[in-house]
Amino acid sequence: MSIRGLSTLPVRLQGSRPVARSFRTVGSGRSPDGAAAPITQPLPDLSENHPRRVVEVVHASDTGAVREAVFAANLQGVPLYPVSTGKNWGIGSRSPVADGCRLLDLSRMNQVRELDLARGIAVVEPGVTQGALAERLAGTPFMLNVTTSCRATSLVGNLLDNGQGVLRLRAEDLLGLEVVLGNGNIITTGAVAQPGHGARCERGAGPDATRLFCQSNFGVVTAAALALVPRPERTSFAYATFSGAALPAVVDCVARLRRERVIDHIFYFGEMQFEPGQRRRPDFTLLGPLLGRQRMVGEALDALGEALAAVPGCKALRTGEADELAPGDPLYHRGRTFLGIPSCEPVRKRFATTSCDLDRTSMRGWSVLQTLLPLEGSAASAGLALLQAGADAWALPVQPHLSSVSDRSLNLMTMIWFQRDADAIERMRGLRDQLRARLGEQGFEPSREGIDALRDARSSRPNDEAWARLKTAFDPNGIIAPGRYVALPGAQPAPRPQTRLAQALQ
């Protein structure tokens, strides 16, 4: 394979550092941090995507080792698939999009490089878990926007795949990145000033490349600067139950309350299950946090309670303080997430396991579609109708979860639970592909993609050619995460594995 771009600097972004003229190769298949683990079996995947062939797993515990891994990949022509903690459950876990990759595991790169408790900024490496950072913040004026996933999940991997904290989208936390590009250059973006250094409070003048590295494959991210959440005087919650028919009206009500700034954070529409053949929309609950000064939160709770109780179909309304929920309360763990404290217990309970190694220990599989809808009752209703049709067609139950992620949009998270046997896996894949296709026909775009969808993607997204050119500039040999959101120029989609849906559509 020809080597291009290793000693040149095709792009020079803020803080970029040229590649060293000479570099040490790490030898065939050797980990920058020691012996590689050869792979003989496909990696276990909770969401049972089509199995991928992984060459080996290597670890890197600092930016220098990441760079060596990138150089080795260029020299040997073996692509790298970086993961932070590899718990991308529901859409592929640790498995790469393409076959034949070397998995670059960054979980040992776990330094909190900077914790600025005056300005509320943390600079973290990929292996820093949400549990570790939340613990460091206990008793400080700042807290973390945590997810409902387990304590051992990362912040960096989560933000690079458009993750969602319970208060706001992870992208809203992101201030800047340090990245090793596919050509070996190290660049910094946004508020990260220089490689190996801390963060400024804001980025300076000029274009900001930070978002280019989210949901793309231009480089390996080795650190991220995150904005922490000022710990509020009061954290309350509202929790209401509604009859199924009320969903469009409740969505419109939440949209109005968001725009009026009565609520500022994400509200969740959950606890619904669509069974095959079900005729009535199931009841659902609405849950969300209110953060701020005592009196302001009190007034917001009053306004919110009044508005929700006035929606026809409101069956119950409960409000309270997150730090007063008792351990046995069904809302206890959700309340703790509003206080910036993540937990493994609900995850294990849901998957009926005693460890967080869900890929290996969960008896049931779990596949997730993430789709963006307008924050409108009619759109939510149309989306849910498609889910019911899918559940009917494939005889599998579907659990939707809607969250108001901005003033304009809802994220529809569609969870498919299934037995991990051949028949149920095939039905799950058929249902997943049908839902993705039908939601797309309604103009509802994915917000996050699973590895099968990325591999099958047709080259039809706007600006694909421009993205491919950027890919070549950052990663001339295409050795970082081939197929992850951005294709190489001229790449053809992989042949589509035959599901019953594909056969039915032929």
Ligand SMILES: Cc1cc2nc3c(=O)[nH]c(=O)nc-3n(C[C@H](O)[C@H](O)[C@H](O)COP(=O)(O)OP(=O)(O)OC[C@H]3O[C@@H](n4cnc5c(N)ncnc54)[C@H](O)[C@@H]3O)c2cc1C
């Ligand atoms: C019960 C349950 C609840 C969940 N709740 C949430 C939730 O509230 N919000 C949410 O967002 N998710 C949630 N998840 C999904 C998932 O567990 C989290 O998103 C988790 O943070 C992703 O795994 P990770 O942090 O290990 O990231 P990884 O798996 O390490 O990374 C995700 C992807 O990003 C890319 N990547 C990672 N690191 C790098 C790097 N350093 N450089 C370049 N590319 C990289 C890779 O392509 C990787 O596949 C939940 C899952 C379960 C089972």
